[in-house]
Amino acid sequence: MAKSSSEKNGLKKGPWTPEEDQKLIDYIQKHGHGKWRTLPKNAGLKRCGKSCRLRWANYLRPDIKRGRFSFEEEEAIIQLHSVLGNKWSTIAANLPGRTDNEIKNYWNTHIKKKLLKMGIDPVTHTPRLDVLQLASILNTSLYNLPPQFNYPSLSGIGRSVINPSHMLSLLTTLLSCQNRNYNPDVLNNNQLSDSDTLLQNQPQCSQMQLDSIQAFQPNQPHVSLQENHIAKSNSNPLNMESQVMKTKLENHIIPIATPFSHQNTLPNLWLYNSEGHISDLPTMAQSSSAMQRFSSPKFNSIYNNNLLENQNLCNNNEGAPNFNLSSLLSSTPSSSSPISTLNSSSSATFVNGTTEDERDTYGSNMLLMYNISNGLNDSGLL
DNA sequence: AAATCTCTCAACCGCCGCTGT
DNA sequence: GACAGCGGCGGTTGAGAGATT
Numbered sequence: 214m215a216k217s218s219s220e221k222n223g224l225k226k227g228p229w230t231p232e233e234d235q236k237l238i239d240y241i242q243k244h245g246h247g248k249w250r251t252l253p254k255n256a257g258l259k260r261c262g263k264s265c266r267l268r269w270a271n272y273l274r275p276d277i278k279r280g281r282f283s284f285e286e287e288e289a290i291i292q293l294h295s296v297l298g299n300k301w302s303t304i305a306a307n308l309p310g311r312t313d314n315e316i317k318n319y320w321n322t323h324i325k326k327k328l329l330k331m332g333i334d335p336v337t338h339t340p341r342l343d344v345l346q347l348a349s350i351l352n353t354s355l356y357n358l359p360p361q362f363n364y365p366s367l368s369g370i371g372r373s374v375i376n377p378s379h380m381l382s383l384l385t386t387l388l389s390c391q392n393r394n395y396n397p398d399v400l401n402n403n404q405l406s407d408s409d410t411l412l413q414n415q416p417q418c419s420q421m422q423l424d425s426i427q428a429f430q431p432n433q434p435h436v437s438l439q440e441n442h443i444a445k446s447n448s449n450p451l452n453m454e455s456q457v458m459k460t461k462l463e464n465h466i467i468p469i470a471t472p473f474s475h476q477n478t479l480p481n482l483w484l485y486n487s488e489g490h491i492s493d494l495p496t497m498a499q500s501s502s503a504m505q506r507f508s509s510p511k512f513n514s515i516y517n518n519n520l521l522e523n524q525n526l527c528n529n530n531e532g533a534p535n536f537n538l539s540s541l542l543s544s545t546p547s548s549s550s551p552i553s554t555l556n557s558s559s560s561a562t563f564v565n566g567t568t569e570d571e572r573d574t575y576g577s578n579m580l581l582m583y584n585i586s587n588g589l590n591d592s593g594l595l
Numbered sequence: 596a597a598a599t600c601t602c603t604c605a606a607c608c609g610c611c612g613c614t615g616t
Numbered sequence: 617g618a619c620a621g622c623g624g625c626g627g628t629t630g631a632g633a634g635a636t637t
Binding site: 226227228229263264267268271272314315318319321322323 | 602603604605606607608
Binding site: 302 | 623
C-alpha cells in the first residue's frame with residue numbers, strides 16, 4: 214500500500230494528533246526544547262524538527278494565551294504594524310502570550326479587512342481613496358452640506374440632490390483631475406481623455422460639477438476649478454497642504470498626528486460635529502475619547518515616522534492623493550470587492566452598535582473622521 | 596436538507612541570517 | 617572567505633467549520 218503524500222520520507226505531515234502533542238509536551242518538559250533537528254527522533258515522533266518547533270511555539274507552549282483578541286491587543290497590533298509592517302515576530306514580542314502566527318492570521322482575516330472596509334490602506338495605514346469610497350463620501354457630503362456652504366446645488370433647488378448620472382460625472386471629473394494632478398495645461402488642452410469626453414457630452418453638468426468639486430475644499434476660498442486651472446500646479450490646495458504638512462513634520466510641531474489626520478493624504482474632506490458644522494480636527498480630537506487614544510505622545514512618535522514616509526510618497530507624486538482606480542481594482546482581494554466592502558462598512562454599527570464591529574477602533578474612527586456612510590446601493594452606485 | 600460558498604487558522608514551504616567549522 | 621547546519625520568519629495553503637442559498 215502506497216504511503217500517502219503526507220507520510221513521505223517516513224515523516225508525518227498535517228494536523229497533529231493528541232498523542233503526538235502529548236509526546237512532544239512530555240519530551241520538552243523533561244529535556245527542554247532546542248536541538249529541534251534531533252528532538253523528534255528522541256521524542257519518538259515521526260515529524261520533522263521544524264514541524265515540532267512550530268507546533269510547540271504556536272500551540273503547545275504553556276504561556277500561550279488563547280481566545281479572541283482584546284480591544285487593547287487589537288489596538289496594539291494596528292499601532293505596531295503601522296511602524297513595523299509585517300514583522301509579526303516583533304509585534305508578537307510586544308503582545309505577551311500571542312504568537313506571530315496567531316497575530317499574522319488575525320491581521321489577515323480580521324484587521325486587514327476592517328481597514329479595507331474603512332478605506333484605509335492596510336499597508337500604509339493611510340486613507341485609501343478610490344472612486345467608490347469617493348462616491349460614498351461625496352454622496353454623504355453633498356447630502357449634508359452645512360448652511361455656510363450654500364453653493365448652487367446641482368439640482369438648482371435648495372439642498373443638493375444629485376442623480377446617479379451627475380454623481381458619475383462628478384467622480385469622473387474628480388478622477389481625471391486627480392490623475393493629472395490638476396495640471397492646468399493638461400486640463401485645458403485638447404487631448405481629452407475618455408472621461409473628459411464623457412463630461413463634455415454632458416454640458417449641463419460640467420461647470421456645476423467643477424464648482425461642486427471645489428466646494429469639497431472647505432479650507433480654501435471658493436474658487437472654481439477653472440480659476441484653479443490658471444494657477445500653477447504647485448499652488449493647488451493638495452500640493453500646498455502637502456508642503457505645509459511636510460514643513461510641520463520636519464519642524465516637529467504637529468500637535469496631533471494620528472492615522473485620522475485629515476492633513477495627511479486626504480486633505481480635502483471635512484468633518485461635521487453634532488450640530489452639522491465643520492469641525493476643526495484638534496477640536497474633534499479633544500472631544501473624542503477615541504481620538505485621544507491615538508493622540509498620545511507614544512502614538513504620535515510611532516506614527517510620525519509613517520506620516521513622514523507617506524508624505525514623501527505623496528510629494529513624490531507631486532502632492533496628488535494616492536489613488537487610482539486600476540490599482541484599486543487589481544489590488545482588492547476578490548473576497549472583499551470595493552463594492553461589497555463599502556456596502557458592508559456602511560452598515561457598521563460604530564456609533565452604538567453591539568456587533569463585533571463595535572470593537573473597531575481604528576476603523577470606527579476613520580468612519581467618524583471621514584463621515585463615510587452608506588451612499589451606495591447594491592450596484593455600488595447611488 | 597443539501598449544495599455551495601466563505602471564512603478561519605493550523606500547518607507547511609521556501610527563504611534568509613546567524614553561527615560554527 | 618566558503619560552506620553547511622540550524623533556527624526563525626513571513627507568505628501561502630488547504631481542511632474543516634460555519635454561513636448562506
